[in-house]
Amino acid sequence: MPEALLELRNISKSYAARRGRGRTLRAVAGASFTLAAGETLGLVGESGCGKSTLARLALRLIEPDAGPESGIVRVAGQDFTGASTAATRRLRRRVQIVFQDALSSLNPRMSVGVNVAEPMRLQGIGSERERRSAALELLELVGLRPEHAERYPHEFSGGQAQRVAIARALILRPDVIVFDEAVSALDVSIRAQILRLILDLQQRFGLAYLFISHDLGVVKRIADRIAVMYLGHIVELGAAAEVYRTPLHPYTEALLAAIPVPDPRRMRVRQLGVVRGEATSPLEAMAGCPFRSRCPHRMAICDQATPDLLPVLGRHDVACFLHIPFPPERKAA
């Protein structure tokens, strides 16, 4: 098995809840995954499930919870979590990010050419001239023209701004690019163009992607493996086709059933699946399965212990007691 380019092991992130003294909101609860060279891991979940927090943790834009069981982020085998300032800066070259709101992720006071070259400058790489020519080359690669380099971000449409953001993410020649809802704000036809660009770039440079989206359809379209998040927990992780064909977690099943298929012969509104209840906020480290209040298969054990993400079918992992033949002894809350 090739060495993981990006590895998150037991990463958690808690915030102090706004209401309720001493209560904490666990945005991410003990998440682990690895990302190998050239592979795309899709991370899907609904709003508030912690997927964007997870992206920021992977990039060390925020620090994970410390403590006795603190987790670790590794980039190409090196400890990213505990890295020195200089080492962090060096490791950042290997993992880059493209945000949802491409337009405001570009500095409005810099021309697009400067924006694209900026990571090189921040890393102290190359001369002004070299940076400029690298930026122009990349703009062309993402389907923009050289004269676009002189313009400012506000003159660009959403799709074009996303191309610029992708060019910027490429300029440090990273191994991994994290896409945080990178196509969610785009129109259908523009979204297809950007997806195509993302797929083509991967093939060309052998990049590894962490592709985060609320849209399972889009994730399925682009990912080799899919991780499903619910209230801070990764509840299912497996090959894209398998997760789609044989979803193991009841939440994944519900998510799949709720997606309308663009074919009126196959699905009308009556067939759209409905899951009861609403997602609550992930307040404190409560014992029990995060999905239990909405789950149609709720059992006694689901209230008492939080299921771990365990392999069930080969490399298809799920965190659900339905798939663990001998549930663990009752854990203290």
Next chain:
Amino acid sequence: MDGSDIVLEVKDLVTTVKMGGHEVRLVDRVSFTLRRGRTTAIVGESGSGKTMTALSLLRLLEPPVRVAGGTVRYLGRDLLALTERQMAEVRGARIAMVFQDPLASLNPVLRIGFQIAETLRAHRKMTRAEAERRAVELLRHVGVPDADARAMDYPHHFSGGMRQRVLIASAISCGPEVIIADEPTTALDVTVQAKILHLLDDLRQEAEASLLLITHDLGVVAAMADDVAVMYAGRVIEQADVDTLFHAPRHPYTRALLACAINLEDDRNTALEPIAGAPPDPRRRPSGCPFHPRCPDAIPDCRRIDPPLEAVSAQQSVACIVAQRAMADA
């Protein structure tokens, strides 16, 4: 089909905006009909004019945007000819609208129950107590749990999905015959979207109301619509019943849009052939067919001829000379 079940008939609607001394067409000769108890979807990308069409019907435009031509007949009456006072009676009571952003359409400092009651009292002779009681019933009807208590809450206490329910409750409060829903589920998660779609469909069915659904999501269209109009650059470029539209689309743009739609069976190895380019700026529409610069089937005539929307069969109309000629030959 006779015209007896037609509730709303839009004909050659033109909406313009004044920009730098020019009248720019945002909605360009749009025609469609809404039938009783049926759902019509207007589908298109941002800037295609679909929301402007809805706002034009209800005369909710603000200068410099204005309706410059066409008719909107609601049960035979031309809405565009009504006085503002008459229109106010129709709006909200007979034709109700549900917007994309429920938080922006609700007053943040008023209790939910009160807001719905106000809508009721604007159109019906009711005491405040009656109206408030009715508001609670409506909330319960649209699936807001614990409606008695929730009626006393403020908009920010509600989740996105619940807010959309509140807005729908307010929209149906006077028993409208037409509900216009503009991207009602775009801001919602899919599991919440499924519930709202169910709700809208239930309400349409039980009240025999007509639903005009405006969306960019072809999955939602396939699930909800009976009839579909596809808009591009301010024009309706294809119109058909939902089955024909999805299974025998004639306009190259419709086909391209369907090809871009994401199917759950697709994976990273499925061919992805996006249409190049982006929709034109309304100020700089190309000559002839507005889609010709991006069209894979374009012929020289497309630069010249602005194709009218013409029926090619009983269920289908298309605004494309290539498709029209092919159908005529066949």
Next chain:
Amino acid sequence: MVPPDTAHAGVGEGERSDGVGAPAIPPASGRRWRIAAFARDRAAFAAALFLVLVAGAALLAPLLSPYDPAAADNLLRYAPPGTAGHLLGTDAQGRDMLSRLLWGGRVSLVVGIVPVMVASATGLALGLLAGTAGGWTDQVIMRLLDVVFAFPMVLLAIAIAGVLRPGVWTEVISITVVLIPYVGRLARTATLLVASMPFIEAARAAGATRTALLLRYVTPGVLPPLLVYATTLVGLMIVVGSGLSFLGLGVQPPASDWGAMVSEGRIVLRRAPHATVLPGIVIVAVSLAFSFLGDGLRDALDPRSRRR
């Protein structure tokens, strides 16, 4: 068929037809473009020109003024503008208005500009520090500013005058101290706003050091609102300075500033309106000019305000 533009086709298909910002923008370098943009903004340009003239005239007051500003001519009091030998007339004591305006400008401009500049620089530094450091650094800075905020300026001026002697520098120091919390608060708010923008996060992900973030990303975003605020303060401070003089804490008679001239002339408003009106006009014109200058500078610094 419409042939696709393959000349620059990269990976994937570009969306070209909406042609980013259709009119071609001259590929000038950033700095040159900014100067050009500023020159195109007529109001700001005129304002800058006017201020240079006023400042030059005040600076050259010893050479330009026809009379000693304190020399009273008891035989020629209340002379209206246009009187032979006194272009702008004389005041109640028969002093030449033009000379007094020129000399008064030296005081007023110093009192208007120097405190604003010093307070802006200090406030910017404090606001940036508070806004980016957060935590207790933020708390300490903001509470200290609150203390100064609550301190009455006149009391402060009295204290400083006690140490230094009343005069221009007493005015300058007291006004500076009073202004710092205002500017500091604004700078902190602007800093927090800019620091929360996604492009800051993008820069961090690219490996920006703290210094680079502060100097290259945050400060350029904080400067424009500060600039506008500072330029509007100048006019106000000219008037505030006069108030201090009026209380005997600032410049001492017979020397005077524009604000003091307005206040002296007020007594003889009916007899010699020009003694009040002229310095008043000068204050308003200079204040407005600073305002236009601020707006112009802000627009010149912002690519989004560029006219198409």
